[in-house]
Amino acid sequence: MRKFIQKALERLDRLDHEQVAHLIAGLSEENELFAGVLESMTDGIVVTDTGRRVILSNRAAARMLGLAAEDVQDRTLCEVVADRELADFLDAHLAGTEKVADREFALDGGRRLLSVSILPLVREGRVQGGLVHVEDITERRSREARLRRAESLASLTTLAAGVAHEIKNPLGSMGIHLQLIRRKIGGKECVDSRDVEPHLAVIAEEVDRLNRIVVDFLFAVKPMDTRLEDADLNAVVSDLIAFVRPELDQAGVAVESDLAVDLPALKLDVRFVKQALLNLIKNAMAAMSGGGRLGIETRRNGDEVQVRVTDTGTGIPAEIMEKIFEPYFTTKPFGTGLGLTIVFKIVKEHFGDIAVASREGEGTTFTITLPVPQKDTMLLEDRRGAR
Ligand SMILES: Nc1ncnc2c1ncn2[C@@H]1O[C@H](COP(=O)(O)OP(=O)(O)OP(=O)(O)O)[C@@H](O)[C@H]1O
Ligand SMILES: [Mg+2]
Numbered sequence: 001m002r003k004f005i006q007k008a009l010e011r012l013d014r015l016d017h018e019q020v021a022h023l024i025a026g027l028s029e030e031n032e033l034f035a036g037v038l039e040s041m042t043d044g045i046v047v048t049d050t051g052r053r054v055i056l057s058n059r060a061a062a063r064m065l066g067l068a069a070e071d072v073q074d075r076t077l078c079e080v081v082a083d084r085e086l087a088d089f090l091d092a093h094l095a096g097t098e099k100v101a102d103r104e105f106a107l108d109g110g111r112r113l114l115s116v117s118i119l120p121l122v123r124e125g126r127v128q129g130g131l132v133h134v135e136d137i138t139e140r141r142s143r144e145a146r147l148r149r150a151e152s153l154a155s156l157t158t159l160a161a162g163v164a165h166e167i168k169n170p171l172g173s174m175g176i177h178l179q180l181i182r183r184k185i186g187g188k189e190c191v192d193s194r195d196v197e198p199h200l201a202v203i204a205e206e207v208d209r210l211n212r213i214v215v216d217f218l219f220a221v222k223p224m225d226t227r228l229e230d231a232d233l234n235a236v237v238s239d240l241i242a243f244v245r246p247e248l249d250q251a252g253v254a255v256e257s258d259l260a261v262d263l264p265a266l267k268l269d270v271r272f273v274k275q276a277l278l279n280l281i282k283n284a285m286a287a288m289s290g291g292g293r294l295g296i297e298t299r300r301n302g303d304e305v306q307v308r309v310t311d312t313g314t315g316i317p318a319e320i321m322e323k324i325f326e327p328y329f330t331t332k333p334f335g336t337g338l339g340l341t342i343v344f345k346i347v348k349e350h351f352g353d354i355a356v357a358s359r360e361g362e363g364t365t366f367t368i369t370l371p372v373p374q375k376d377t378m379l380l381e382d383r384r385g386a387r
Contacts, residue, residue, distance in 0.1 A: 005030070044134030047121065052076040052094045055129070064114055064134050077132065083107050086116065093118045094130040104137070113138045148351065155344065159221055162327035166213050170206035177202050220327060220338050226349045228267035233298055233305060233370070234259040240274050241296065244281055252291025253284075260299040267373045268350065276346040279339040280309040280366050286332065287313025287364065295365075300372075308367045315360035324356070 008015065008023045015023065038045060044061030048054055054072040061067065071080045078091040086105045093100045100118045107114060115137045121129040177199040184199075185191045241255055248255055277296075284294050288311055295310035316324060323329045325344050330337030343366075347354045351371050358364040 042136075044132075046077060046132040046134070047129060048077055048094055048132070049129045050095060050127065052078060052091070052130070054080070061132070061134055064136055086114070089116070090118070090132065094132070095127070096120065096130075097127055111138075112136065113141055148348070151348070155348075159217070159327045159341070162329075163213065163217050166328050167210060170209045170213075174203050174206045216336055216338050217327075220341055220345065224269075224272060224345065224349050226269040226272060226346075228269055228350065230265040230373075231268040231270050231273075232263070233266050233268065233273070233307060234263055236268065236270055236273055237277065237296055237298060237307065240277055240281070244278070248281075248285065248294060251285055251288070253288055254293050256293060256295045258295070258297040258299075260305075262300055263298060263305060264300070264372050266305060266370055268370075272346045272349065276343045276368070277307070277309065279343045283339060284309060284311035284313060284364070287311055287315070292363075301369075303372050304369050305372060306367055306369050308365055310363060310365040312363040315362055316356070316358040316364055317360055321356070321358070325354075 005023065005026055008019070008026075012020075038056075038058045041058060042060055044064045045056075045058050046054055046061045046065070046067075047056040053074060054067070054077050057067060057072065065081050065086075067080055076091075077094065078087045081087040081090060083105065086107070089103060089105070096118075097120050099120065102115050102117055105114045105116060106112070113136070115135045117133040119131045119133070120127045121131050181196050181199045184195050237257065237259060241257055245255065281294065281296075288294075292312035293310075295308070297306075297308040297310070299306050299308075320329075320331070325340045326337075327341045328337040344354060347368055347370075353369045355367045355369070356364065357367075
């Protein structure tokens with residue numbers, strides 16, 4: 001159809017009345033098709049001119065941005081959008097030449113989340129206006145939150161399985177020693193205390209062990225009262241390095257820190273982030289008993305910030321790699337095996353992820369990825385509070 005219209009337009013002066021009518025009908029048909037497509041889209045589209053005035057918008061955009069048809073005529077988009085933050089954003093970027101993708105805005109007091117992108121409308125090499133794409137991501141975000149909750153439930157199941165496994169041994173041993181005592185006192189009126197003392201000592205020891213398991217377990221599973229507040233990750237890392245430096249010096253471990261200068265503020269519970277990083281540093285130190293290098297790096301990667309802890313220690317054998325985050329997994333004679341479980345839990349509380357790469361004999365790198373604050377975390381907090 002477009003080719004036909006193009007051709008007809010080229011020889012417009014030679015067309016008769018009927019052909020012009022046909023051409024207009026064709027144009028109107030094509031126009032209707034585009035309008036239909038635009039209206040049936042679930043994403044919002046707004047086209048503005050170079051003066052940021054609305055020249056075209058679809059129903060989804062009107063609904064999401066709260067635009068009424070009579071409002072938008074000859075007014076700039078920034079004037080008709082009620083949310084101040086969103087209006088300022090549109091004002092700042094609409095006439096620009098740069099594409100701005102997927103900025104998130106919380107509207108209606110955090111009940112609705114929009115992802116907004118702006119693209120320059122370029123024709124014949126010049127910016128002729130702007131195209132605003134709006135997507136309602138409220139559902140998607142809450143689906144992601146549900147998934148995260150399911151994930152932490154799954155890790156709780158592993159934790160429970162770990163505890164069950166841990167308490168089996170002390171319970172078994174207590175059972176055996178109780179039987180031995182029973183045999184020694186069976187049918188006798190008086191018993192020499194020296195006969196039963198060793199068994200009682202073992203039982204007391206096992207009770208202690210059980211108690212330790214339960215206390216550690218409770219610490220690992222109890223809901224953390226994380227309070228996420230704006231914080232400077234680099235400052236947290238620097239404080240921590242200053243705190244552990246004497247210990248590292250003594251162990252012959254040199255610290256190399258490389259902190260990104262352009263880090264945005266993150267939503268952190270500083271106490272817990274310090275604890276997680278400290279656990280990683282302690283593991284790194286334990287892996288470098290003969291000294292080595294500890295690297296701590298922060299860097300921004302799009303919508304995420306990464307903090308990386310690297311050591312030049314023993315490395316983690318491939319066959320235990322799967323297990324290191326499991327509760328009670330340890331290769332150390334006096335380890336509890338809960339260090340990394342707690343790190344994992346803290347990272348999840350911050351909506352982040354943790355990855356590990358290691359080579360035996362060369363060293364290990366743990367990378368924690370944290371999201372740059374978006375309005376969805378606010379939304380989740382709101383919802384948690386509402387329940
Ligand atoms: N940086 C590392 N280099 C080598 N092995 C590591 C490193 N970090 C963890 N591991 C391995 O993972 C295991 C589990 O670590 P995790 O921190 O959970 O427990 P742990 O250090 O053994 O005990 P603790 O509860 O005292 O921290 C360790 O025992 C060790 O085998
Ligand atoms: Mg540890």
